Amino acid sequence: MTDYTLIGKRMPRVDSRAKVMGKARYTADLKLPGMLVGKILRSPHAHAKIVNIDTSRARALPGVKAVVTGADTEGVKWGVFAYTRDQQFIQTEKVRYIGDEVAGVAAVDEETALAALDLIEVEYEVLPAVFDPMTAMTTDAEPIHAEFPNNINIHVNIDTGSVDENFANAYYIREDTFTAPEESYFHGEPYAVAARFDYDDCLEIWMPNGGPHMKSKPLSNAFKIPLHKVKVKKITIGGAFGGRSEICPADYICALLAKKTGSPVKIVFTREENTIATRQGHAMITTHKTGVDKEGRVLARETTCYMDGGAYSSTGPIATSVPFLSMEQAYRMGSVRYNGYRIYTNKPIRGMIRVHGRGFACGLDTQLDMIAEHLGIDPVEMRLRNSRQPGEFTSTGSRVCSCAMDETIKKASAAAGWSEKFGKLPPFHGIGIGTNSVQTGFPMGIRGGSQSFIKFNEDGEATVMSGVVDNGQGNENMLVQIAAEELGLLPEDIHLVSADTETTSSDPGSYSQVSTFVGGHAVKNAAARCRKKLFDVAAKILKTDSDKLTAKNRMIYVTDDPEKSVSIKKTVRVALLNFTSVNAEGGYWPRVDMKREWVSNPYGQMCEAFSFGTTVIEVKVDPDTGQVTVLNAVACQDVGKALNPLVLEGQFEGSVAMGGQGGMLTEYHDWREGRCLNPTMLEYKVPLVCDMPEITDIIVESVYPENPMGPYGAKEAGMSIAMSAAQAYAGAVSNAIGVYMDSFPLTPDKIVAAIREKGQA
Amino acid sequence: MQIMHTTDITLTINEQTHTLAVKPNDTLLEVVRDYLDLTGSKEGCGEGVCGSCTVLLDGHPVRACLTLALEADGSDVTTVEGLADGDTLSVLQQSFIDHGAVQCGFCTPGMLMSARALLNDNPSPDREAVRKSLSGNICRCTGYAKIVDAVEHAARPESGCPDCHNGETGGDHD
Numbered sequence: 063m064t065d066y067t068l069i070g071k072r073m074p075r076v077d078s079r080a081k082v083m084g085k086a087r088y089t090a091d092l093k094l095p096g097m098l099v100g101k102i103l104r105s106p107h108a109h110a111k112i113v114n115i116d117t118s119r120a121r122a123l124p125g126v127k128a129v130v131t132g133a134d135t136e137g138v139k140w141g142v143f144a145y146t147r148d149q150q151f152i153q154t155e156k157v158r159y160i161g162d163e164v165a166g167v168a169a170v171d172e173e174t175a176l177a178a179l180d181l182i183e184v185e186y187e188v189l190p191a192v193f194d195p196m197t198a199m200t201t202d203a204e205p206i207h208a209e210f211p212n213n214i215n216i217h218v219n220i221d222t223g224s225v226d227e228n229f230a231n232a233y234y235i236r237e238d239t240f241t242a243p244e245e246s247y248f249h250g251e252p253y254a255v256a257a258r259f260d261y262d263d264c265l266e267i268w269m270p271n272g273g274p275h276m277k278s279k280p281l282s283n284a285f286k287i288p289l290h291k292v293k294v295k296k297i298t299i300g301g302a303f304g305g306r307s308e309i310c311p312a313d314y315i316c317a318l319l320a321k322k323t324g325s326p327v328k329i330v331f332t333r334e335e336n337t338i339a340t341r342q343g344h345a346m347i348t349t350h351k352t353g354v355d356k357e358g359r360v361l362a363r364e365t366t367c368y369m370d371g372g373a374y375s376s377t378g379p380i381a382t383s384v385p386f387l388s389m390e391q392a393y394r395m396g397s398v399r400y401n402g403y404r405i406y407t408n409k410p411i412r413g414m415i416r417v418h419g420r421g422f423a424c425g426l427d428t429q430l431d432m433i434a435e436h437l438g439i440d441p442v443e444m445r446l447r448n449s450r451q452p453g454e455f456t457s458t459g460s461r462v463c464s465c466a467m468d469e470t471i472k473k474a475s476a477a478a479g480w481s482e483k484f485g486k487l488p489p490f491h492g493i494g495i496g497t498n499s500v501q502t503g504f505p506m507g508i509r510g511g512s513q514s515f516i517k518f519n520e521d522g523e524a525t526v527m528s529g530v531v532d533n534g535q536g537n538e539n540m541l542v543q544i545a546a547e548e549l550g551l552l553p554e555d556i557h558l559v560s561a562d563t564e565t566t567s568s569d570p571g572s573y574s575q576v577s578t579f580v581g582g583h584a585v586k587n588a589a590a591r592c593r594k595k596l597f598d599v600a601a602k603i604l605k606t607d608s609d610k611l612t613a614k615n616r617m618i619y620v621t622d623d624p625e626k627s628v629s630i631k632k633t634v635r636v637a638l639l640n641f642t643s644v645n646a647e648g649g650y651w652p653r654v655d656m657k658r659e660w661v662s663n664p665y666g667q668m669c670e671a672f673s674f675g676t677t678v679i680e681v682k683v684d685p686d687t688g689q690v691t692v693l694n695a696v697a698c699q700d701v702g703k704a705l706n707p708l709v710l711e712g713q714f715e716g717s718v719a720m721g722g723q724g725g726m727l728t729e730y731h732d733w734r735e736g737r738c739l740n741p742t743m744l745e746y747k748v749p750l751v752c753d754m755p756e757i758t759d760i761i762v763e764s765v766y767p768e769n770p771m772g773p774y775g776a777k778e779a780g781m782s783i784a785m786s787a788a789q790a791y792a793g794a795v796s797n798a799i800g801v802y803m804d805s806f807p808l809t810p811d812k813i814v815a816a817i818r819e820k821g822q823a
Numbered sequence: 824m825q826i827m828h829t830t831d832i833t834l835t836i837n838e839q840t841h842t843l844a845v846k847p848n849d850t851l852l853e854v855v856r857d858y859l860d861l862t863g864s865k866e867g868c869g870e871g872v873c874g875s876c877t878v879l880l881d882g883h884p885v886r887a888c889l890t891l892a893l894e895a896d897g898s899d900v901t902t903v904e905g906l907a908d909g910d911t912l913s914v915l916q917q918s919f920i921d922h923g924a925v926q927c928g929f930c931t932p933g934m935l936m937s938a939r940a941l942l943n944d945n946p947s948p949d950r951e952a953v954r955k956s957l958s959g960n961i962c963r964c965t966g967y968a969k970i971v972d973a974v975e976h977a978a979r980p981e982s983g984c985p986d987c988h989n990g991e992t993g994g995d996h997d
Contacts, residue, residue, distance in 0.1 A: 083903070088929065091856075250865075301964055333868045715966030716926065716965050719963075751958050751960075756968070757966060
């Protein structure tokens with residue numbers, strides 16, 4: 063086993079010091095000379111034609127510096143894919159949800175900006191609106207986008223063949239439908255954006271983002287300016303969870319206001335705006351028909367999923383695919399037919415949350431429990447009989463190399479005392495298990511790879527440049543840890559320049575759990591090349607061969623004779639005096655099938671590595687109130703290689719909180735005619751510390767020396783827990799009350815109703 | 824652009840006294856962030872739920888977003904910027920770093936102030952007391968486990984926190 067200095071160690075994060083001192087600057091903290099306050103006028107209607115907009119009174123208000131509407135735009139439409147470009151940044155013809163952008167204002171202070179919004183007169187012609195996907199698909203529903211018949215935004219069809227004949231051979235078949243409503247991120251930091259055009263007509267812009275390069279390209283397109291003139295700047299980010307990846311209309315509006323006024327402009331969202339006008343998780347109605355043999359092994363499955371996509375496409379094709387893909391990675395499915403439909407409604411836009419499409423909420427684990435009970439099989443054994451094995455191919459043709467799914471199932475259930483508890487707990491106590499798998503870096507075309515550049519400074523310290531962004535998950539520390547390990551430096555010797563489009567090369571962003579696997583890999587490769595250059599110089603100083611050297615603790619020494627050494631600082635200086643470069647670049651592109659496409663060709667290698675996670679939850683339920691108390695949580699994930707267990711545990715624990723405790727018990731949106739009734743933290747119930755159980759974290763590694771995949775073998779940390787935790791919570795509550803719940807989340811009213819219904823039966 | 828009447832108030836913030844002309848609707852959060860550029864305290868919800876704006880007002884934790892600046896006239900205010908002694912972090916701050924209690928960091932200032940208030944009142948809190956005292960601060964990243972670990976550790980004698988464990992120095996308020 064390789065003896066690492068930093069990799070695998072519990073290293074406190076390098077970015078924490080600024081954060082505990084209150085010195086970390088987030089976008090809302092920015093103050094630039096002459097900065098104006100920007101505000102956005104949003105649609106009060108769920109669906110309406112814009113007949114006329116009169117901004118004259120707003121413009122006349124003292125202190126107002128600019129008012130912009132759709133008429134001021136180039137009319138460019140945004141879409142993640144060429145075939146989903148359906149969203150203008152400011153609407154010109156009609157609005158499609160309550161919150162859609164209609165106009166923007168820049169003024170000297172917030173009061174004036176808000177007063178100006180009230181003075182903008184918009185004449186609407188209200189149109190019939192539709193708020194649920196099943197109604198939206200009917201022929202008499204009002205079309206939300208003319209070019210999409212029946213309001214079907216995306217249809218993903220996967221069919222591996224032989225489905226019907228395998229159903230015919232099944233010993234037992236059942237079909238169940240599960241529903242889940244929308245949910246929201248409730249990031250710590252409400253969305254904010256600050257923008258200015260500099261002396262060279264370059265756009266400088268700061269905002270929380272899931273990848274600066276994912277922001278710069280659409281801004282370049284929208285303003286019709288070259289990419290190098292869009293400088294997305296580094297800023298501390300208060301959480302993303304998938305909700306900061308796409309361009310936000312506010313980015314464009316803020317930049318447009320800055321352009322019009324010639325002054326910096328900052329827009330800070332209210333909590334309500336953050337909920338309504340960023341992204342939400344899709345509501346889903348999912349039917350699984352599953353056929354198994356006598357031993358419970360799945361022979362055939364047909365899954366149909368209807369997803370409420372809201373007003374625009376967002377990441378539609380991905381969102382419509384991932385719920386299925388996560389399950390096909392976790393479990394062998396025999397023959398499969400999948401039909402996923404993403405449907406437009408007049409509600410806020412749905413994108414990814416944690417991962418796309420609430421994959422964990424579609425009930426497949428619950429149905430496995432139902433089948434297991436029918437066949438008299440323990441739920442843990444049921445999973446082991448169907449779990450993904452290393453070396454296999456998924457139904458859609460991805461080879462799974464690194465995989466320790468079984469180990470996570472066995473370790474999590476053992477740590478939770480499954481065999482002593484399942485079926486033996488007192489009334490209204492229950493235990494449940496969930497498993498899942500997520501992608502690490504799916505095909506992302508031109509931006510799928512990451513590149514890094516490292517330069518040594520003459521004091522022996524190094525500057526590392528990487529496009530990887532840190533949303534709070536610890537990516538900066540990960541990059542520093544890798545660079546310091548490879549270069550033989552201490553973490554404090556690494557100066558990181560990251561997440562800035564002017565100085566860093568293209569990178570996929572923190573998207574599809576790819577930052578470590580791709581971005582970390584790029585830094586590792588750059589550092590290895592840089593080290594090689596140093597070693598070539600040091601070898602001459604130490605009169606040996608460069609492949610006989612090791613770098614550690616700021617020194618380069620002969621591996622078999624550590625007394626012979628030279629400092630990295632001296633080596634750098636000698637190199638420079640001898641006209642030798644000590645800079646290097648490195649990149650990494652995941653080995654995926656670039657021909658794979660979400661809709662037109664959903665087959666081929668999806669990504670290079672998959673993580674696998676199992677969560678086991680134990681609960682007790684108050685049968686009178688339906689209140690759930692979580693007694694114990696075990697989170698166990700195959701992460702490939704744990705680069706920093708301290709950080710990984712934090713990811714696991716946060717995943718149990720958001721994916722399980724919040725996602726399955728308390729978090730959901732209420733609606734009335736397209737208006738969200740609980741957009742604030744007061745009404746939307748995210749977990750508090752007093753709600754949370756103690757969590758046991760179990761890290762499983764699956765490094766294959768001959769094929770380490772990610773950097774040092776690392777995959778991703780935490781997302782498979784977020785995904786599996788929800789199902790474990792559902793399983794535990796169902797086990798406690800003796801009713802399989804099919805409507806998520808499991809709120810007290812539903813639990814009490816289920817108990818009563820069972821009692822009456 | 825509205826002209827609003829202002830009133831002079833005196834605030835001692837992190838041991839520095841300021842006389843400020845504030846508007847009647849200015850909150851304490853706006854004063855520390857916008858007037859004094861102490862942007863460590865965060866606005867997460869603006870309605871007193873998330874706890875990211877928590878500061879100590881005469882030693883007691885308050886929601887700065889719900890506290891009018893006028894109400895704080897004549898008070899001592901401690902913000903997250905006042906926890907360290909120059910570049911030397913407090914034991915509590917260091918414990919947050921060492922235990923991995925900081926992820927995105929947006930809730931961290933408020934968490935630290937709530938924890939500071941707890942330790943001032945109860946230098947030897949058990950885990951349940953820590954959980955209870957932090958229940959007004961929302962964190963979306965950590966699942967809270969490592970934050971509770973960090974506060975528990977800071978309260979142990981071996982942590983060397985001068986304001987914790989058995990009230991050796993009694994904290995920074997009466």
